[in-house]
Amino acid sequence: MSKSITLIWQLLRKHISIFELAIFFIANLIGMVVILAGVQIYSDLKPLLSGEEAIIGNDYIVVTHPVKRVGINATSFSNDDIEELQNQEFVKSVGRFTSSQFEVDGSIVFGGRRLSTMLFFESIPDEFIDAIPDTWGFTEGDTTIPIILPRNYLNLYNFGFSSTQKLPQITETMVKSVNLGIELSGNGHTNEFTGRVAGFSDRINTILVPEAFMSWANGYYANVATDFPTRLILEVANPSDPNLMEFLEANDYVLESKPAESGKALFILKVCVAIIVVIGVIFSLLSIIILTLSIHLLLQKNITKLETLTLIGYTPSRVAMPYNALTLALNGAILILSLAVIFVAQNIYSDYLSQLDGITISSSPIASIVVGVALTALITAFNIFVINRKIKEISRKR
Amino acid sequence: MDIIRLNRVVPQIFSNREDLSGDIWGKDFSFERGKRYLINASSGTGKSTLCSYLYGQRGDYQGTILFDNNDISTLSTNQWCEIRQQSISHLFQDLKLFGELTALQNVEIKNNITHSKSQSEILALFEELGISDKIDTRIDRISFGQQQRVALIRALCQPYSFLLLDEPISHLDDANSEIMRTIIERDAKAKGAGIIATSIGKHINFDYDLCLNL
Numbered sequence: 001m002s003k004s005i006t007l008i009w010q011l012l013r014k015h016i017s018i019f020e021l022a023i024f025f026i027a028n029l030i031g032m033v034v035i036l037a038g039v040q041i042y043s044d045l046k047p048l049l050s051g052e053e054a055i056i057g058n059d060y061i062v063v064t065h066p067v068k069r070v071g072i073n074a075t076s077f078s079n080d081d082i083e084e085l086q087n088q089e090f091v092k093s094v095g096r097f098t099s100s101q102f103e104v105d106g107s108i109v110f111g112g113r114r115l116s117t118m119l120f121f122e123s124i125p126d127e128f129i130d131a132i133p134d135t136w137g138f139t140e141g142d143t144t145i146p147i148i149l150p151r152n153y154l155n156l157y158n159f160g161f162s163s164t165q166k167l168p169q170i171t172e173t174m175v176k177s178v179n180l181g182i183e184l185s186g187n188g189h190t191n192e193f194t195g196r197v198a199g200f201s202d203r204i205n206t207i208l209v210p211e212a213f214m215s216w217a218n219g220y221y222a223n224v225a226t227d228f229p230t231r232l233i234l235e236v237a238n239p240s241d242p243n244l245m246e247f248l249e250a251n252d253y254v255l256e257s258k259p260a261e262s263g264k265a266l267f268i269l270k271v272c273v274a275i276i277v278v279i280g281v282i283f284s285l286l287s288i289i290i291l292t293l294s295i296h297l298l299l300q301k302n303i304t305k306l307e308t309l310t311l312i313g314y315t316p317s318r319v320a321m322p323y324n325a326l327t328l329a330l331n332g333a334i335l336i337l338s339l340a341v342i343f344v345a346q347n348i349y350s351d352y353l354s355q356l357d358g359i360t361i362s363s364s365p366i367a368s369i370v371v372g373v374a375l376t377a378l379i380t381a382f383n384i385f386v387i388n389r390k391i392k393e394i395s396r397k398r
Numbered sequence: 399m400d401i402i403r404l405n406r407v408v409p410q411i412f413s414n415r416e417d418l419s420g421d422i423w424g425k426d427f428s429f430e431r432g433k434r435y436l437i438n439a440s441s442g443t444g445k446s447t448l449c450s451y452l453y454g455q456r457g458d459y460q461g462t463i464l465f466d467n468n469d470i471s472t473l474s475t476n477q478w479c480e481i482r483q484q485s486i487s488h489l490f491q492d493l494k495l496f497g498e499l500t501a502l503q504n505v506e507i508k509n510n511i512t513h514s515k516s517q518s519e520i521l522a523l524f525e526e527l528g529i530s531d532k533i534d535t536r537i538d539r540i541s542f543g544q545q546q547r548v549a550l551i552r553a554l555c556q557p558y559s560f561l562l563l564d565e566p567i568s569h570l571d572d573a574n575s576e577i578m579r580t581i582i583e584r585d586a587k588a589k590g591a592g593i594i595a596t597s598i599g600k601h602i603n604f605d606y607d608l609c610l611n612l
Contacts, residue, residue: 003506003510007499007503007506007507007510008507010498010499010503011496011498011499011507014498305496308494308496309507310475310478310479311453311455311482311488311490311494312482312494312507312508312552313479313480313482313483313508313511313512313556314479314511315475315476315479316475316476316479318511392475395475395479396475
C-alpha cells in the first residue's frame with residue numbers, strides 16, 4: 001500500500017506549484033492565527049470581566065415606577081412584577097429594596113452643637129452591594145448599626161457644600177470614625193442606637209443598612225414583615241441590551257441610574273473579538289478558495305495521468321490519497337504553527353498584563369486548541385471533499 | 399466473468415451508416431472465456447473503439463453490452479475499477495505508460511494494487527522479453543517496441559478472464575512477436591482466459607478460434 005502511494009506520489013507531484021501552496025499556507029496561517037488569537041484573548045479576558053473575580057463586574061441598574069403627580073403614587077412592585085422581571089433573559093437576578101417602616105432620627109454632635117434630622121434606611125440583599133465592609137452585619141441585641149452611604153453624598157459635601165460654606169473638607173476615614181446617634185421609634189418602642197458609617201458605595205444611591213437589621217427592626221418597630229418594594233436592583237449582563245430597554249419602556253419602569261461606562265467593557269470586548277474572528281474567517285475562506293483552485297489546477301494538469309491510473313484499475317479514492325495526504329499535512333502544519341504563535345503571544349500578553357496591573361491570567365490554551373483542531377478538521381474535510389469530487393469527475397469521464 | 403455479449407452494438411458515429419457489413423457492429427455476438435478471437439480491420443473502422451467500450455472507457459454506442467448478464471452501462475466507477483483489476487486486462491494501442499516512471503515502476507504501479515506477480519516473476523518476464531537491461535530506465539527513454547513489451551508485462555500483472563490486445567505487436571519484429579505470443583499464451587492458459595486481439599494486418603500468431611471483421 002505505502003509502496004503504491006510512493007509511486008503515485010512520484011507521478012502526481014509533478015505539477016504541484018510550490019508558489020500556490022505557499023500562498024495558501026501563508027493565507028491560511030494568518031487566518032488561523034487571527035481566529036485563534038480572537039478566541040484565546042476572549043477566553044483569557046472574559047473571566048476578568050465577568051464572574052467571580054471580575055475586575056469590572058456585571059452591571060446593576062435600579063428601576064422604579066415613575067412619579068407622575070404630586071401625592072401618593074402607586075409606585076410599588078407586586079410579586080408578579082418581580083417574577084416577570086426575573087423571568088426575562090437579560091435579567092440575571094433581582095434584588096428588592098426594603099425601606100424602614102418606622103421613624104428614624106439621626107443626630108450628630110458637631111462643634112459642640114447637636115444636629116438632628118429625620119432619616120430613613122433601606123436594605124438590599126448583600127450580593128448586590130459592591131463593597132461589603134468588614135463590620136457589615138447585624139444580630140439582634142447589637143447596639144451599633146453599620147451604614148453604607150453613597151460615595152457621592154460625601155462628594156456632594158466636599159466639592160459642593162464645604163468649599164462654598166468655608167467648612168473643612170472631610171475624608172472617608174474621618175466619616176467612618178464618627179458615631180451617629182440613631183433613635184428608632186414605632187410600635188410603642190423607642191430605642192437609642194449608635195450608627196457607624198462602615199463604607200461607601202458607588203452603586204447604591206441610598207442609606208443602606210444590613211438586611212438582617214432591617215427585617216428585625218421592621219418587625220419590632222412597625223410590626224410588618226414585608227412590604228412591597230418601590231425600588232428594585234437588577235443584575236444584568238449587558239445594560240445596553242435593546243431588549244432590556246424595550247422591556248422597561250413597555251412596563252413603564254424608570255431607570256434610576258445610567259449604567260456605568262466601565263460595564264460596557266465586556267460588550268466592547270465581545271464586539272472586538274467578533275470583528276477579529278470575522279477577519280480571520282475571511283482570511284481562512286480566501287485561503288480555502290486558493291487551495292481549492294490550486295488543487296483543481298493541479299488535477300487538471302495531471303488529468304491524463306489520473307485517467308490512466310483509473311484505467312489500470314486504481315479507484316478514485318486511491319488516486320485521491322496522495323492529494324488528501326498533502327492537504328492533511330499542510331493543514332496539520334498550519335494548525336501546529338498557529339497554535340505555537342498563539343502560545344507565544346499568550347505568554348507575552350499575560351506577562352504584560354501582570355506587570356501592568358497585577359492581573360494574572362489563569363486561562364489555559366484549551367479554547368484555541370479546541371477551536372483550532374475543529375477548524376482544521378473542517379477545512380481538511382472540505383479540501384478532501386473537493387479533491388475526491390474532482391477525481392471522481394475525471395474517472396467517470398467517458 | 400465468462401461471457402461478453404454484444405447486442406446490436408453500433409457506435410453512435412456509425413449510427414447513420416447503412417453499409418455496416420462486419421461481424422460485430424449491429425449484430426448479436428458473444429466473446430466466450432477461454433477462446434481466442436482476432437479482429438481484423440482497416441484503420442478507422444472502430445477496433446480501438448470496441449476495446450474502449452469493453453473496457454468502460456467510452457459508452458457512446460447504441461445497443462447493449464453484457465458482462466455475463468450485467469448491462470455494463472449501469473456499472474459504477476468503482477465497479478469498473480474492480481473489473482479492471484480482476485476481470486479484464488487491456489494492452490492499449492497507445493500503451494498508456496507513465497513517461498516519468500522507469501520500466502519496472504510502470505509494472506509495479508499495477509502490481510502494487512493487484513499483488514498478482516512476485517518481483518522475481520516480473521524480472522523473469524523482463525528477461526524473457528529481452529529488456530532486462532531497461533528495468534531502471536525511464537520509459538520515455540526507450541523505443542516504442544520496448545515500451546510495448548513493458549506494457550505487456552503490466553497487462554499480465556493481474557487476474558483476468560479476458561485479455562484485450564489492441565495491435566500488440568505493431569512495433570515488434572517476428573522474433574519478439576513470437577516470444578510475446580508464448581508468454582501471453584502461457585499466462586492466459588494458466589488463467590483460463592479469453593483473448594481478444596486486434597490487428598490491421600500484422601497479427602500475433604495465436605491459434606485463433608474465430609477471426610472477425612469489423
